[in-house]
Amino acid sequence: MRSAKHISLLSASLLIARKDLAIEFRTRTAFFSAVVFALLGIVIFYFAWDPTAVAAIDLAPGVIWVIFTFAGLLGLHRSFGVEMADRAIDGLLGAPVPREAIYLGKALANLVFVSAVEAITIPAVALFYNMPFGGQGFAIAVIALLASIGLVAVGTLFSAMAVNTRLAELLLPMLSLPFFVPVVMPAAQATARLLAGRPVAEVAGWVRILVAFDIAFVVACMLAFPFTLEE
Amino acid sequence: MSDISLRGEAARAPVAATRASGRGIDWFFLVAVVLVVITFVRVVYFTPVEAIQGPAQKIFYLHLPAALAAFMAFGLVAITSVLYLWLKDPKLDLIAESAAEVGVVFTTMVLVSGPLWGKPVWGTWWTWDARLTLTLFLWFVYVGYLVLRGAIEDSAMRARYSAVLGILGALLIPFIHLSVYLFRTLHPMPIVLKPSAPSLPKDMLETLLLSFVSFTILFFAFLRARYHLALDRAAIEAEDRR
DSSP, X not given: OOXXXXXXXXXXXXXHHHHHHHHHHHHOHHHHHHHHHHHHHHHHHHHHSOTTTSOHHHHHHHHHHHHHHHHHHHHHHHHHHHHHGGGHHHHHHXXXXXXXXXXXXXXXXXXXXXXXXXXXXXXXXXXXXXXXXXXXXHHHHHHHHHHHHHHHHHHHHHHHHHTTSTTHHHHHHHHHHHHHXXXXXXXXXXXXXXXXXXXXXXXXXXXXXXXXXXXXXXXXXXXXGGGGSOO | OHHHHHHHHHHHHHHHTTSGGGGOOOHHHHHHHHHHHHHHHHHHHSSOOBTTTBGGGGGHHHHHHHHHHHHHHHHHHHHHHHHHHHHOOXXXXXXXXXXXXXXXXXXXXXXXXXXXXXXXXXXXXXXXXXXXXXXXXXXXXXXXXXXXXHTOOOXXXXXXXXXXXXXXXXXXXXXHHHHHHHHHHHSOOOOOOOOOOSSOOHHHHHHHHHHHHHHHHHHHHHHHHHHHHHHHHHHHHHHHHO
């Protein structure tokens, strides 16, 4: 057996991510509720607009990103919520791993969760809204991944903070949503242009904001995370 | 029930002596209020009316200095948050709390006076201009900051969490600015943009500078009063715990 000291940041993160995904895979409660929530959102949004006045293609990018944001919040809330039961968090904190690894592992598990919801939601939007995703499918997937990294980076940190407060369910969206603006806006704008058949080069500015946001907030949130744990 | 509150009152008694109300008149605050009154007397009676915009332009002398004070406040939140995580001095946290609350008050002033000026001049209460959108999101971030503070009982945890949010909030500002700016330039909107006024007439410039000075002093007067309140609250919290 390897000594604890030899567990690197990355392998410790992967272990924690695997633990969270195993819990989610065995229960599947959060995933199914997030997917059903997303599908319900797609359907309700369709009837919130007059289809003769607003074309579905104009509606789809906004719908996709609003739904990802809210479905993502469902998963993020659970991320540290599960650790509160029976004080499971104490076990994590007692483990001989750097605290940054707890953040990275949680964020990685959340990224898989959000990506899995997106992998079902995007084809569902294509089906229900009759969208031609095929042509720009790869570019849209890249933008979805970049945006998900940003959402998850901030959301994981705020999830760790919100679970320790009195208003947990309310506070997570309240803190997170302003931070999601520079993610959701570029993602929705880029998706809209790609769906309209514009060249990839036209969305370079939006992609640059996403990449810069991801780098800045993954680093900042990882550094800030140890301060949100009990000392 | 009454027994518990009675014990609470008894514990608070010695603290009362150090409270702000026991410190007499807040002269600094009084000076600030007098200066602001002088500023507005000058704005209303001794500053020329702008030729095109008419009297509505006088909101300028409230709007701009309030925005300046709000940015000072949020800058102070960021600086004291970083220093708190480094030095762990509870006073830094109380300064951050006070600055955030005063900042929200000034941002609210900006957000209320803006549409009042915008309606007669631009023809619309609100437009998704880069600067307006940024100010609105700043308001959301710092209202969230205050709600977060209210939702945590333990003072050390409250200080750490709000310091983290204070720092991330400052980091967020350039990103929101960048994205709303790009949003606007890609969608040029038919609005009468705010006229830039590099060559303000002398009378107006003097009034503007006076309003900057009086609002800056008002900002520090608010901050100081709010900080004293925070100190009293912390003292009462500490007494209650004992």
